[in-house]
Amino acid sequence: MAKGRIVAGCIAPHPPHLVYAENPDQNEPTSEGGWEQLRWGYERLRESLSEIEHDVIVILSPHWQTYVGTHFLGLENFQSLSVDPVFPNLFRYHYDLNIDVELAKQIHDNAEKAGLAVKMMENPDFRVDYGTITTGHLFNPKWDKPLVVISSNRSTDYYSAEVMQEMMIELGRITRETIEESGKKAVILASNSLSHRHFTTESEIPEDMSKEHIASHAMHLWDMRIIDYIRSGQTQRILDEMPEFIEQAIAESDGGGLSWLISALDTPDYPAILHGYGTIIGTGNAVVEWPCYKHEEESQ
Amino acid sequence: MSDGEIIGSYIVPVHPHTYLVPEQNPGWTKLREAFDEAALRIKNSEADLLIIYSTTWPSIIGHQIQADPNPEWVMVDHDFHDLGSIPYSFNIDSEFANAWNEANHQRGLKSRTVNYHGFPIDVGSVVALKLLNPDNAIPAVIVSSNVYANRSETSVMAKACLDVVRSTGRKAIAITAMSLSNRMFTENIDPADDKIHSLKDDEWNCKILELMEKGRLEDVGQLSRTIQKQIRIRKVVAFKPMWWLSAINDNRNDLTGEVLAYEAIHGAGAAVIHLDPASCGTGDKEYDEDDVEYFHGDRSVLDSNDPEATAIDEEVETIDEITTAEENGPALWEPTTVDGSVNTDSAPKPVGAYPHARRVGDLLYLSGVGPRQAVTNSIPGGPIHDEDGEPLDYDIKAQTKAVIDNIALILEEAGSSLEQVIDVTTFLVDMKRDFQGYNEVWAETLGKIGPTRTTLAIRALPTPIAVEMKVIAQLLE
Numbered sequence: 001m002a003k004g005r006i007v008a009g010c011i012a013p014h015p016p017h018l019v020y021a022e023n024p025d026q027n028e029p030t031s032e033g034g035w036e037q038l039r040w041g042y043e044r045l046r047e048s049l050s051e052i053e054h055d056v057i058v059i060l061s062p063h064w065q066t067y068v069g070t071h072f073l074g075l076e077n078f079q080s081l082s083v084d085p086v087f088p089n090l091f092r093y094h095y096d097l098n099i100d101v102e103l104a105k106q107i108h109d110n111a112e113k114a115g116l117a118v119k120m121m122e123n124p125d126f127r128v129d130y131g132t133i134t135t136g137h138l139f140n141p142k143w144d145k146p147l148v149v150i151s152s153n154r155s156t157d158y159y160s161a162e163v164m165q166e167m168m169i170e171l172g173r174i175t176r177e178t179i180e181e182s183g184k185k186a187v188i189l190a191s192n193s194l195s196h197r198h199f200t201t202e203s204e205i206p207e208d209m210s211k212e213h214i215a216s217h218a219m220h221l222w223d224m225r226i227i228d229y230i231r232s233g234q235t236q237r238i239l240d241e242m243p244e245f246i247e248q249a250i251a252e253s254d255g256g257g258l259s260w261l262i263s264a265l266d267t268p269d270y271p272a273i274l275h276g277y278g279t280i281i282g283t284g285n286a287v288v289e290w291p292c293y294k295h296e297e298e299s300q
Numbered sequence: 301m302s303d304g305e306i307i308g309s310y311i312v313p314v315h316p317h318t319y320l321v322p323e324q325n326p327g328w329t330k331l332r333e334a335f336d337e338a339a340l341r342i343k344n345s346e347a348d349l350l351i352i353y354s355t356t357w358p359s360i361i362g363h364q365i366q367a368d369p370n371p372e373w374v375m376v377d378h379d380f381h382d383l384g385s386i387p388y389s390f391n392i393d394s395e396f397a398n399a400w401n402e403a404n405h406q407r408g409l410k411s412r413t414v415n416y417h418g419f420p421i422d423v424g425s426v427v428a429l430k431l432l433n434p435d436n437a438i439p440a441v442i443v444s445s446n447v448y449a450n451r452s453e454t455s456v457m458a459k460a461c462l463d464v465v466r467s468t469g470r471k472a473i474a475i476t477a478m479s480l481s482n483r484m485f486t487e488n489i490d491p492a493d494d495k496i497h498s499l500k501d502d503e504w505n506c507k508i509l510e511l512m513e514k515g516r517l518e519d520v521g522q523l524s525r526t527i528q529k530q531i532r533i534r535k536v537v538a539f540k541p542m543w544w545l546s547a548i549n550d551n552r553n554d555l556t557g558e559v560l561a562y563e564a565i566h567g568a569g570a571a572v573i574h575l576d577p578a579s580c581g582t583g584d585k586e587y588d589e590d591d592v593e594y595f596h597g598d599r600s601v602l603d604s605n606d607p608e609a610t611a612i613d614e615e616v617e618t619i620d621e622i623t624t625a626e627e628n629g630p631a632l633w634e635p636t637t638v639d640g641s642v643n644t645d646s647a648p649k650p651v652g653a654y655p656h657a658r659r660v661g662d663l664l665y666l667s668g669v670g671p672r673q674a675v676t677n678s679i680p681g682g683p684i685h686d687e688d689g690e691p692l693d694y695d696i697k698a699q700t701k702a703v704i705d706n707i708a709l710i711l712e713e714a715g716s717s718l719e720q721v722i723d724v725t726t727f728l729v730d731m732k733r734d735f736q737g738y739n740e741v742w743a744e745t746l747g748k749i750g751p752t753r754t755t756l757a758i759r760a761l762p763t764p765i766a767v768e769m770k771v772i773a774q775l776l777e
Contacts (some may be wrong), residue, residue, distance in 0.1 A: 067484050068379050068566065081418040086360050088416045117487040125374045125385040127420060151378070157533040158486055200448050201410055202361045281360075 001183040006176060007052050007293040009265040010045065010139075011230075011258065013038065013285035014063065014131040014191045016084045016091030018138055021207055026137070028092040034207030041276015041287035042138045048273070049139075052293050055184040056100045057140065057147050058175065061191045062255030063131030064151040067158070069117030070171060071151040072104040075124060084130045090206060095133050100146040103186075107148065107178045114174055116167065121151075135191040148186075150175075152255035161243035161254065168256040169239075172263025188264050190257035194226055195219035195249035195284040202281070215282030222249040223284035227277065230288055233270045235262045249284075270295050304470040306462070306577060307345055309545055309555075310338050311512070312432065313570030314356050314424035314477050319431055320383040324491040327563030334561030334572035335431040341574065342432055342473055349393060349472040350433055350440040351461060353544045356424035356477065359444035362410030363457055366421065366442040367397035373418060375426045380566075388426050393439035396464060400441065403460035409453060424477030432475065445540060451524070454540045458547035474548045476541035480505040480562075480569030481531035489566065497567035504531045505569040509562055512573050515555035515580040521546035531569070549577065554680065556580040578701050579680040629763035632677065644713035647706050648672035651762045656710045659775065664714050666771040668727070671702035672763060674709075683764035684729065692764075696737035699767050704745050707771055716773050721751040725770040731757035734766055 019027055021034040064071070077098050084091035104120070111118045132149050150171075156164040179186045197215040214220045222245060229237050238245075239262060246254045253259065262268070268290050275287040313331060317324070322332035342350070357364070372389040397413050404411040425442045433440060443461075446453065465472045481501035496502040504527065511520050520527075524539040532539060549555060556576040563570055630651045635643035641655035642664070650656070650667065657666045671680055681698030685691050708718050724746065728734050735755070742753070751771075761768055 064378060066379050068486060068488060071379075071381075083416055083418045083420055085357065085420050085422070086364075088414050088419055092416060092418065119382070119488065121381050123376050123381040123385060126376045126381050129378075154533075155486065158483065198360045198448075200361060200446075 004179045004182045004184040004186065005292070006179055006188055006264060007054050007185050008049060008187045009261055009268075009290040009292060010187065010189045011192050011261065011286060011288040012042065012045065012135055012139060012189055013193045013280065013287070014061070014134040015193070015280040015283070015285070016087050016130060016134050017206065017280050018042070019093060019134050020090040024137065024141065026094045029090055031090075031207045032205070034209055035212070035278060035280060037278035038276050038280070038285055038287060039138075041278070044275040045287050045289055046139070048275070048289055048291070049187060052187070053185055054145065054187045056103055056186045057136075057145050058103075058150070058179070058186050058188040059132055059135060059147055059191055060150040060152065060189070060257040060260050061129055061131040061135065062152040062252050062257055063191075064129040064149070065154055065255070066151040067154050069119055070111065070153040071119045071121050072108045073099050073126075073128065073147075073149040074101055074104060074120035074122040075099060076101055078126070078128050080127050082127060082130045082133045091130055091134070093130070093133055093137070095128065095136075097128065097133075097136060097143055098146045100148050100184075103178070103182050103184060104148045106182060107150075107175055110174045110178050111171060114170060116171060116174075131191050135189065139189060150260075152257065155256070156246065156254040161246045164254070164256050165239060165242055165259045168259035169263040171256075172260040175260070175264045176266065188261060190261035192255070192257040193252045193280075193283045193285045194223045196252040197250050197282055199282040212279055213282070214279045214284055219249055219282075219284055222251075223277070223286070227274060227286055230272045230286070231274055233268060233272070235265070235267050235269070238262060239267070265290055265292065268292075268295075304465040304468055304472065306465065306474050306548055307347060307471045308342070308577065309474040309517075309549060309575040310342075310432065311476050311478065311545070311571060311573040311575075312338070312428050313479060313565055313568075313572070314354070314427060315479075315565045315568070315570065316377045316380055316383055316386060316423055316427055317565050318570075319386060319427050321491070325494050327494060328491070328565065330561045331563050331565070331570055331572060332431070337560055338572055338574060339432045339434060342438070345473070346471045347438055347473045349396060349465070349470045350429070350438050350475060351465075351472055351548075352425050352428055352440060352442045352475045352477060353445065353541050354422050354424040354428070354442060354477040355445045355479075355541055357422035357442070357444040359446045360448065362412065363404065363446045363449070364444040365397045365401050365411060365413045366392055366419070366425075367394040367401075367413035367415040368392055368417070368419060369394045371419060371421055373421065375421065375423060377423050386426055386430060388421065388430060389436070390421070390429055391436040391439045393441050396439070396468065396470070397441050399464045399468065400443075400461050403463045404457060407456050407460045407463075409457055409460065411457070428475055428477045438473075449540065451538075451540070451543050454543040455547035458544045462548050474545060476545050478541045479565075480508055480571055482568050483531065483533055485567040494564045494566060496564045496569055501531045501569060505562065505571070509559050509571060509573070512557045512575070513559055515557040515575065516553045517542070517549055517555055517557075517575060518546045518551045518553045521551070549575070552577075554579045579698055579705070642710065642714040644710060646674050646709040646713065648674055648677065657714055659714065662775045663722075664711070664716055664773045664775055666707065666710055666773070668768045668770050669703055669706050669710065670761065670763060670765045670768045671699040671706065672765065673702070679763075679765055684766050685764050694766060696734040696766055697741050699765060700738045700741040701745075703767055703769050704741070707769060711773055714775065716775050718746065719749055720774040720776060721746060721749060721771055722774055723752045723772040724754070726753065726755045727758045727761065727768045727770075728755060729758060729760060729766050731755075738767060
């Protein structure tokens with residue numbers, strides 16, 4: 001069996017607004033568009049990924065929050081209605097997705113061997129979190145690739161950002177090594193915004209773009225700082241500054257996704273592609289791709 | 301239509317163990333039994349609405365209020381999915397939900413109702429409603445916990461809810477679905493090994509429960525931020541359900557509290573607590589106050605055996621008696637002791653030379669009983685006038701409840717009980733103003749027992765109170 005590999009690593013946001021703005025058949029509410037900068041960014045990402053052969057998409061979602069270890073979806077198919085508990089007016093999405101249970105179980109088993117607290121989620125009544133559904137749709141609207149879905153272990157809340165990073169760096173290493181063992185080609189994805197200070201009010205027309213902007217200048221500065229590191233291949237600096245970033249930008253990377261992604265990509269020192277940046281109800285969001293496959297080819 | 305009111309409050313834990321697998325751990329069994337006891341009390345009350353504030357339903361754009369009249373789904377916990385699924389079908393009072401939302405807007409708050417098929421009702425609300433209202437007999441309303449809300453927003457939201465309860469004449473039960481300490485074990489554990497995560501968490505939980513048992517809800521609300529720092533992880537910012545529950549109970553510190561159970565669920569502090577609005581008789585004090593009417597000097601909190609401090613306390617007590625006698629009514633007397641007399645330190649001191657009660661054969665005759673409190677001499681519901689004789693607003697219901705509580709204390713001392721009361725003569729200083737409120741409390745208490753009753757209007761009573769009762773009771777064999 002050929003060695004598996006991660007062919008691309010991505011950061012991609014999951015606010016339901018982006019799906020709402022696209023008016024797909026699966027979503028009940030309808031809109032007049034909005035958040036085009038980010039949706040065009042997703043388009044560019046999809047186009048880029050379409051050129052890369054891959055078998056599976058591995059997602060870590062901050063909206064499946066688990067306080068007792070890291071969990072993995074463990075059944076082959078999930079179908080239901082996902083209603084966003086915060087924005088039910090925007091997101092009521094009928095989903096039907098497939099899981100690569102074999103790979104999920106392999107990552108689970110290897111993480112367990114490494115001493116991490118883990119659990120497979122095998123309850124058929126379980127509703128997949130809306131973050132996974134949103135990112136899954138925007139990433140691959142055809143839903144024709146199986147997913148591995150990993151929960152967000154809230155160790156930042158229990159201990160500290162530093163402890164969270166230790167655990168997520170370990171999980172990232174295990175994810176990479178397990179993918180290599182599996183012989184599969186995987187795209188991995190941290191479903192993640194950057195700065196995460198929301199507006200506390202919603203405009204009458206949610207997609208009214210005249211009301212959309214970053215929550216504060218401080219949040220903008222943090223977003224640009226992180227994007228600069230991303231574009232210049234300085235991911236170690238992102239890890240180093242993660243505690244301050246989480247605290248000062250109220251960053252959603254407290255859920256571990258970004259640290260896991262950087263670790264799984266082996267802390268890349270080459271530039272990522274910034275496909276798009278925009279704000280959603282005041283939060284900062286970027287669509288980013290580390291083109292591992294191309295980087296490997298160029299390095300050879 | 302009479303004014304609506306909060307007729308009881310409950311604090312209940314959020315995790316699904318008590319519903320799905322109570323048999324797996326003795327503590328979970330006790331919590332389940334406490335849930336069942338709470339459900340029975342609610343069923344036997346006059347409650348016609350359950351209001352749930354849930355910490356496991358976070359929101360961002362203001363608060364959200366569930367308004368789907370019949371939400372149905374199958375709930376699976378994000379962490380404890382291996383314990384099983386909880387199908388639910390609830391009876392939501394959408395009319396009340398919409399009125400509450402409107403009341404929020406009138407008080408300047410941002411909120412909205414949610415009424416969508418498939419909306420994911422949170423685990424805390426599901427467990428609370430499944431166990432406290434198993435047959436859906438009482439309609440409910442659920443509100444989210446806004447992650448950005450501060451104390452003001454949370455308290456005002458409770459007051460808006462109370463506006464609607466009162467204006468619609470509802471008899472409502474307020475429920476907070478929450479943990480005390482919320483730090484769980486971060487690894488899977490054998491259910492038999494469950495315990496509170498740390499001694500520190502346990503000590504703080506016990507302090508909260510001690511305050512709750514004394515009915516000091518507002519005190520717990522005031523300690524919210526400290527409690528959050530000490531024993532809570534960030535899931536919900538601040539220990540804000542206590543702000544909400546205290547505000548909806550008029551920020552009182554003299555509720556009647558009872559802890560029905562306190563156990564661990566996967567390390568978190570889980571308690572079922574009942575708070576009855578009846579005054580516990582301690583006065584509406586905050587935790588650092590001895591008396592809300594008079595300053596008693598600094599408390600010798602560091603050394604209670606300090607003779608100098610004790611002397612100061614005694615002096616203050618003497619001064620207090622004089623002050624009370626001169627400014628707030630007649631001097632207080634020690635109860636007269638004669639053959640057959642019954643006296644107790646739990647009842648307020650007489651204002652003349654007479655006992656609290658006297659036995660004659662198998663009958664017990666009580667001296668006129670008012671609402672004053674035993675040690676503090678304070679008056680629940682407030683005095684009817686100040687020391688200059690200027691009229692004050694007061695709560696006749698609170699006064700009447702306190703009178704009946706005092707009667708019960710004297711009867712208990714004599715070996716009798718409220719159930720043995722045969723005849724009551726009630727004196728009201730303002731029949732027109734107070735009869736209705738007095739009569740409502742009567743109906744909920746002595747009215748259910750059935751003594752004969754005479755109600756008289758009089759010009760005044762010796763102390764600044766509005767109601768007094770003269771009681772004849774039978775002694776228990």
